[in-house]
Amino acid sequence: MIGEPVEELPLPPPFMWSCIACELFLLRLARKWDDPAGCFWxxxxxxxxxxxxxxxxxxxxxxxxxxxxxxxxxxxxxxxADVWAQHRARDLFMPPSLARLL
Structure with a gap:
């Protein structure tokens, strides 16, 4: 996985841009995206x-x-059920190759 190219991040759906909390989470994710420690959390x-x-x-x-x-x-x-919903929600903002790891 390390060193392998990753697909581009998908464009998050409109509801995420109309929610201040979603916007903040997306910004935190973007800031950590290239961090060697990762952006798991x-x-x-x-x-x-x-x-x-x-x-x-x-x-x-x-x-x-x-x-x-x-x-x-x-x-x-x-x-x-909660973890499964989170697994599916990751498709909204992560490339499929990463979204489906958890």
Whole structure:
């Protein structure tokens, strides 16, 4: 993964630009994007905010061969449901190759 080229960041959807908190999370993510320590926490914070504050904007289950969605779907607990929603929300602001790692 390190040293491999990553696709460009997708253009976040309009709802994220009309939410001050989303804008702040996106700015934090952008500032840390090239940091050698990574931007893991910024990704998680952004996804968590989307799930909690914009649940209707979370994309549906990935039906294009995602390896994680079937595993999340099998689990029936609330924590897994939240993590699965965060997994899907990452598609809104991360390249697919990175968004689907968690």
């Amino acid at each position: 910024e990704q998680l914070e952004t996804a968590r905010h989307i799930v909690e504050s914009h649940p209707g904007e979370v994309p549906p289950q990935h039906l294009d061969g995602c390896e994680l969605c079937p595993e999340y779907a099998r689990r029936g607990d609330d924590h897994a």
